[in-house]
Amino acid sequence: MSIRVIRAGTLAxxxxxxxxxxxxxxxAVASSPAEPVIRITARRFEYxxxxxxxxxxxxxxxxxxAEDTTHxxxxxxxxxxADAIPGKVTVLHVTPDKAGKFYFACDVFCGAEHDYMSxxxxxxx
Amino acid sequence: xxxxxxxxxxxQLAGLAGATYMSGLFPTFGKAAAAEYDDFHFVQFSDTHWGxxxxxxxxxxxxxxxxxxxxxxxxxxPDFIVFTGDLTHTTDDAKERxxxxxxxxxxxxxxxxxTVRFMPGEHDASLDQGAAYREFFGDSYYSFDHKGVHFIxxxxxxxxxGAIGEAQLAWLAADLxxxxxxxxxxxxxHRPLFDLAPDWDWATKDGARxxxxxMPFRKVAVFxxxxxxxxxxxxxxxxxxxxxxxxxxxxxxxxxxxxLPLPWNPEHGGAGLGTRDVGIxxxxxxxxxxxxxxxxx
Numbered sequence: 001m002s003i004r005v006i007r008a009g010t011l012a013x014x015x016x017x018x019x020x021x022x023x024x025x026x027x028a029v030a031s032s033p034a035e036p037v038i039r040i041t042a043r044r045f046e047y048x049x050x051x052x053x054x055x056x057x058x059x060x061x062x063x064x065x066a067e068d069t070t071h072x073x074x075x076x077x078x079x080x081x082a083d084a085i086p087g088k089v090t091v092l093h094v095t096p097d098k099a100g101k102f103y104f105a106c107d108v109f110c111g112a113e114h115d116y117m118s119x120x121x122x123x124x125x
Numbered sequence: 126x127x128x129x130x131x132x133x134x135x136x137q138l139a140g141l142a143g144a145t146y147m148s149g150l151f152p153t154f155g156k157a158a159a160a161e162y163d164d165f166h167f168v169q170f171s172d173t174h175w176g177x178x179x180x181x182x183x184x185x186x187x188x189x190x191x192x193x194x195x196x197x198x199x200x201x202x203p204d205f206i207v208f209t210g211d212l213t214h215t216t217d218d219a220k221e222r223x224x225x226x227x228x229x230x231x232x233x234x235x236x237x238x239x240t241v242r243f244m245p246g247e248h249d250a251s252l253d254q255g256a257a258y259r260e261f262f263g264d265s266y267y268s269f270d271h272k273g274v275h276f277i278x279x280x281x282x283x284x285x286x287g288a289i290g291e292a293q294l295a296w297l298a299a300d301l302x303x304x305x306x307x308x309x310x311x312x313x314x315h316r317p318l319f320d321l322a323p324d325w326d327w328a329t330k331d332g333a334r335x336x337x338x339x340m341p342f343r344k345v346a347v348f349x350x351x352x353x354x355x356x357x358x359x360x361x362x363x364x365x366x367x368x369x370x371x372x373x374x375x376x377x378x379x380x381x382x383x384x385l386p387l388p389w390n391p392e393h394g395g396a397g398l399g400t401r402d403v404g405i406x407x408x409x410x411x412x413x414x415x416x417x418x419x420x421x422x
Contacts, residue, residue: 072286076323103382107326109251109285112215115326115384 035059042071042084045113051120054096062092072107096123164407165272168196168203170400171350172370176225177214181373181386188371191420192400197237206238209350210246210315226261246315247282255283268300278313281329288330309344316351319360322378327352369399395419
């Protein structure tokens with residue numbers, strides 16, 4: 001299974017499929033235009049919101065952006081990683097197929113508190 | 126306790142639990158190695174984080190100087206000293222970054238050994254892609270030869286994504302292309318080249334490609350820092366050895382959700398910190414490591 005990652009200057013202009021990442025067995029490709037959208041903003045040294053809740057089997061779009069500098073969004077356990085870039089939106093279409101809690105973290109060094117920049121995805125039944 | 130390694134006491138050291146790590150790095154170790162240990166040795170300092178101020182090390186203004194005093198007191202001085210990155214603690218202020226690099230260089234000038242090799246860590250280099258570091262210490266990756274051993278310093282931090290990058294990998298391939306498979310190679314990096322704990326950023330994005338380039342060589346060891354603790358790992362026949370820091374220890378890889386520094390122990394200030402003496406037997410191709418703790422208090 002995989003995650004589609006689209007990086008674009010604006011959502012309306014999201015035209016380039018730049019990368020695809022293996023995602024273990026948690027997420028499947030989903031592309032329904034009606035799926036809910038969750039925007040995650042990264043800034044030193046936090047994610048807003050710091051935790052998100054998804055529902056197992058429910059497709060969702062994650063929109064990543066950043067306020068200050070490029071940050072990473074990495075859920076190593078799930079094989080997910082993408083950049084959150086100021087002025088751009090990185091779009092991830094995902095469908096969780098397993099319940100549980102999964103940590104995400106910044107993997108682009110961004111300053112003194114970089115090591116502690118993390119968040120949590122909770123997937124409910 | 127600081128331990129001086131000599132031909133006379135090497136067998137005694139081998140019996141000190143926790144003080145000596147005897148590596149299976151090179152095939153002949155354990156046979157003729159011990160008697161040749163002091164053919165030459167170098168000392169590894171890592172993660173000094175000059176400029177850090179916080180509760181994880183209330184003695185941070187003095188820890189580096191204590192470690193230097195310990196190494197300066199060794200009866201047999203090493204052939205050279207290497208600092209495997211995070212010389213300074215990061216700052217967003219470019220002027221302050223240079224001030225910390227300058228002060229760090231001034232402090233380490235007190236080392237008796239004057240052949241000192243430096244490397245950047247992400248705290249030194251990732252916010253400006255290594256610009257300030259190179260002003261003070263020159264190239265961030267390089268190689269040199271010493272008594273028949275080929276040493277390679279790799280930069281996996283100037284890219285804030287924690288990658289070596291195509292240009293440096295091409296340089297590495299060209300450097301290794303001049304070597305023979307039986308030559309001994311020692312690699313210095315800051316981050317681990319293998320995926321030790323990717324969730325904690327204890328990995329190198331393209332480290333597997335560097336390891337792949339090193340695989341044809343039968344006698345390879347990697348010494349790195351970044352994880353603030355002693356750690357030993359094998360990828361095939363290649364040994365990877367992480368060194369303690371000189372600022373604060375970190376938890377065992379992946380042992381908890383977040384990698385918070387281990388708390389300072391007021392009863393044993395400096396616990397978990399230290400430098401590493403690495404001895405290489407020239408004929409046996411053995412490597413042996415002795416950890417030098419930081420003086421408490």
